[in-house]
Amino acid sequence: MIVCCVWFLLFTWTWAEARGFCESVQRRRMSAIDSRHAAGIDLLVRDLGATAYAESLALQRDLQRQVIEARTGSCAGGVGYLLLVEHVPPVITITRRKGAQQHVVATEQQLRDAGVEVAQTDRGGDVTYHGPGQLVVYPILNLNVLGLRLHDYMRFLERIVIDTLAGFGIEAHRDSSATGVWVQGKGQTAETPTLQDTAEGVSPQGLPPRQGAKICAMGVRVSRWVSMHGLALNVTTNLDHFNLIVPCGLAGRSVTSLQHELGDRCPAMSLVKRVIVEQFSHGIAQLAASSSGRS
Numbered sequence: 001m002i003v004c005c006v007w008f009l010l011f012t013w014t015w016a017e018a019r020g021f022c023e024s025v026q027r028r029r030m031s032a033i034d035s036r037h038a039a040g041i042d043l044l045v046r047d048l049g050a051t052a053y054a055e056s057l058a059l060q061r062d063l064q065r066q067v068i069e070a071r072t073g074s075c076a077g078g079v080g081y082l083l084l085v086e087h088v089p090p091v092i093t094i095t096r097r098k099g100a101q102q103h104v105v106a107t108e109q110q111l112r113d114a115g116v117e118v119a120q121t122d123r124g125g126d127v128t129y130h131g132p133g134q135l136v137v138y139p140i141l142n143l144n145v146l147g148l149r150l151h152d153y154m155r156f157l158e159r160i161v162i163d164t165l166a167g168f169g170i171e172a173h174r175d176s177s178a179t180g181v182w183v184q185g186k187g188q189t190a191e192t193p194t195l196q197d198t199a200e201g202v203s204p205q206g207l208p209p210r211q212g213a214k215i216c217a218m219g220v221r222v223s224r225w226v227s228m229h230g231l232a233l234n235v236t237t238n239l240d241h242f243n244l245i246v247p248c249g250l251a252g253r254s255v256t257s258l259q260h261e262l263g264d265r266c267p268a269m270s271l272v273k274r275v276i277v278e279q280f281s282h283g284i285a286q287l288a289a290s291s292s293g294r295s
Contacts, residue, residue: 042078043284045277050088053119053130056138059083060228063140067226071142079145079288080226082280083138084273090131092245093121095219106244116241123229125179125219127245133236133257135272139280143225146284147291150222154179157231160283161216164276170261172215182212183256213256235259235272
């Protein structure tokens with residue numbers, strides 16, 4: 001039996017409270033789980049609301065360090081954290097990949113007029129946009145507990161988003177040539193892209209290239225098998241802001257959103273958050289059960 005404990009921390013979460021994660025996990029495992037027969041999987045979920053990119057990046061790094069440190073102590077059973085955020089002010093993030101900077105096509109004046117900032121980032125991938133109406137999810141997860149390595153982790157994230165979108169009536173898919181989640185709906189399509197060889201994760205093999213518009217971008221960083229960064233799902237995002245860049249460095253590929261695909265039937269952000277957290281909780285419990293069974 002796998003227990004996946006998810007707490008929605010709706011109060012102000014201080015740095016000191018975050019650092020108490022290890023003790024909190026240990027108390028709950030001692031009270032409920034016989035470790036000889038099951039693994040206690042604790043996932044702490046925090047909705048950061050509207051938060052600047054730099055602030056959430058600093059929090060990710062601190063929590064990643066905590067999960068790494070906890071893994072070597074008496075708190076090895078905690079799977080980690082799930083952070084939900086909308087980035088305000090809007091921001092374009094650029095990775096260290098060669099040529100990524102050139103995929104910002106807007107001038108400095110155009111960026112100022114649009115109120116969009118630019119930030120360097122240490123995730124995989126290329127250049128992307130974050131802003132209001134986009135649900136960004138940062139899983140800070142102990143991949144060893146889940147029995148995942150990078151390729152499988154990226155496919156796991158894609159599956160979470162595909163299943164989330166299915167719940168709202170959107171049929172989404174992977175693309176063998178580009179990491180992320182795509183839809184064959186109202187979004188414009190273009191030429192088939194070239195195969196990405198990126199730190200986003202190796203593209204799934206054995207699937208034919210499919211045209212479509214990207215609804216969710218992904219890029220991660222893994223240190224000592226603990227993840228950070230994650231996915232960005234367009235809900236009611238200002239899609240015009242993507243014209244400031246070549247999204248993910250994929251020329252000719254379009255972007256879309258739940259609002260663009262569903263119109264008046266677009267769900268509220270709060271509902272999208274709830275559904276995606278449920279998908280993560282269910283998926284993590286399944287992975288932990290499978291990993292425990294193999295150990």
